[in-house]
Amino acid sequence: MGENIGAAARGMLNFGLSDLRIVAPRDGWPNQAAIDMSSGALDKITPRIFNSLQEAVADLHFVIATTARPRDMVKPVFTPAGAIAETNTRHDQKTGFVFGPERAGLTNDDVALCHAILTIPVNPDFWSLNLSSSVLLVAYEWLKSRDQTPELMTPTGNSEAVTHDALEAFLNRLESELQSGGFFKSPDLKPTMVRNIRSMFTRGNLTDQEVRTFHGMITALIANKSKVD
Amino acid sequence: MGENIGAAARGMLNFGLSDLRIVAPRDGWPNQAAIDMSSGALDKITPRIFNSLQEAVADLHFVIATTARPRDMVKPVFTPAGAIAETNTRHDQKTGFVFGPERAGLTNDDVALCHAILTIPVNPDFWSLNLSSSVLLVAYEWLKSRDQTPELMTPTGNSEAVTHDALEAFLNRLESELQSGGFFKSPDLKPTMVRNIRSMFTRGNLTDQEVRTFHGMITALIANKSKVD
Numbered sequence: 001m002g003e004n005i006g007a008a009a010r011g012m013l014n015f016g017l018s019d020l021r022i023v024a025p026r027d028g029w030p031n032q033a034a035i036d037m038s039s040g041a042l043d044k045i046t047p048r049i050f051n052s053l054q055e056a057v058a059d060l061h062f063v064i065a066t067t068a069r070p071r072d073m074v075k076p077v078f079t080p081a082g083a084i085a086e087t088n089t090r091h092d093q094k095t096g097f098v099f100g101p102e103r104a105g106l107t108n109d110d111v112a113l114c115h116a117i118l119t120i121p122v123n124p125d126f127w128s129l130n131l132s133s134s135v136l137l138v139a140y141e142w143l144k145s146r147d148q149t150p151e152l153m154t155p156t157g158n159s160e161a162v163t164h165d166a167l168e169a170f171l172n173r174l175e176s177e178l179q180s181g182g183f184f185k186s187p188d189l190k191p192t193m194v195r196n197i198r199s200m201f202t203r204g205n206l207t208d209q210e211v212r213t214f215h216g217m218i219t220a221l222i223a224n225k226s227k228v229d
Numbered sequence: 230m231g232e233n234i235g236a237a238a239r240g241m242l243n244f245g246l247s248d249l250r251i252v253a254p255r256d257g258w259p260n261q262a263a264i265d266m267s268s269g270a271l272d273k274i275t276p277r278i279f280n281s282l283q284e285a286v287a288d289l290h291f292v293i294a295t296t297a298r299p300r301d302m303v304k305p306v307f308t309p310a311g312a313i314a315e316t317n318t319r320h321d322q323k324t325g326f327v328f329g330p331e332r333a334g335l336t337n338d339d340v341a342l343c344h345a346i347l348t349i350p351v352n353p354d355f356w357s358l359n360l361s362s363s364v365l366l367v368a369y370e371w372l373k374s375r376d377q378t379p380e381l382m383t384p385t386g387n388s389e390a391v392t393h394d395a396l397e398a399f400l401n402r403l404e405s406e407l408q409s410g411g412f413f414k415s416p417d418l419k420p421t422m423v424r425n426i427r428s429m430f431t432r433g434n435l436t437d438q439e440v441r442t443f444h445g446m447i448t449a450l451i452a453n454k455s456k457v458d
Contacts, residue, residue: 039359074436079379121378126270130239137369147350150311151307152311153305154304156303
């Protein structure tokens with residue numbers, strides 16, 4: 001189906017892959033439905049069309065068949081991350097991933113042609129993945145294995161994380177203003193309350209700018225109180 | 230767009246998620262295009278419809294906004310795997326992921342409502358992900374973080390990996406038959422050739438059944454030779 005080819009091309013290019021090979025497309029090629037569905041990916045990718053899987057993988061060294069069901073063949077079975085890790089060890093080899101048509105999947109003869117199997121772990125009660133989803137997940141794992149983005153970062157824009165010193169000055173001012181305002185009813189409980197307030201502010205990973213904003217808020221709240229008085 | 234909602238529902242359920250909440254769907258609800266595109270997922274998932282994002286996340290404790298572009302806000306930014314790892318640390322908390330409409334994405338006010346940001350690392354030259362692709366990748370990482378499937382396994386069906394002893398017996402027979410057939414032209418090179426043949430067979434992680442098949446092949450080839458003689 002053209003739509004599946006277009007969506008697959010888009011998913012590949014989203015994660016930096018562009019060597020798309022199509023075996024015997026049902027509706028011929030080029031295919032307007034595929035181009036429409038690709039959101040521009042097929043303007044940048046020129047797929048190669050083959051008559052058979054054998055021809056499509058002829059120049060490759062290592063070929064992985066994507067299948068949902070186990071086949072009765074003794075072949076390594078990888079998860080997506082495992083398959084990408086395997087291909088990454090094959091430095092000088094051209095490797096390829098084979099995906100079957102949406103409903104039927106790959107035939108046993110197709111799978112026999114390949115060196116290994118990739119099976120995506122899914123919900124056993126709703127396991128049928130869209131063809132382009134399978135392609136997307138493999139491409140995603142491919143880029144992920146090369147990408148240096150940390151799993152967590154907190155960009156602080158033009159500001160910087162507040163220094164301990166500046167936060168301390170703010171907390172001391174807050175404590176003193178709260179004292180003046182009669183916040184600490186019981187002197188016995190004050191040390192605990194101060195520690196708890198301190199936890200609220202240290203946990204937030206505040207920036208320098210944010211602590212200045214808190215200073216401004218205190219100033220505004222004090223001003224309000226003066227007016228009421 | 231109904232199609233996007235249906236595809237998102239399918240991707241969620243493929244990886245075991247079913248709490249779908251939709252804010253102000255453009256074409257109302259229920260939506261036949263969504264149902265058609267979901268390949269049955271919307272028979273098993275009953276989405277809840279809300280008028281605003283605020284209402285949709287009201288009962289949640291931790292909410293992550295998915296955005297393609299950095300926003301000028303000081304918030305933690307996670308990768309998909311990082312975001313799932315973070316939510317997994319929040320044992321007693323209900324967490325949610327927010328996805329914006331296909332073209333426009335989330336507004337800054339939507340993002341401000343959330344505790345953290347999720348940005349999927351993509352090809353910077355073709356970064357626009359389909360809405361349902363973003364949903365799919367988050368659901369995939371969610372299941373992956375819970376799934377015990379090893380990255381590589383080699384199921385051997387009714388057979389078992391060959392024992393060293395049985396492989397040795399085969400290699401000895403092979404060597405002996407090759408000797409009879411005049412395969413080792415030079416006695417000097419024979420030890421190296423034997424070692425190389427041994428590498429070919431040990432590398433293959435053969436099963437017991439496969440070694441028996443090799444025995445059968447040798448027997449057949451010897452029989453052929455006899456006939457020719």
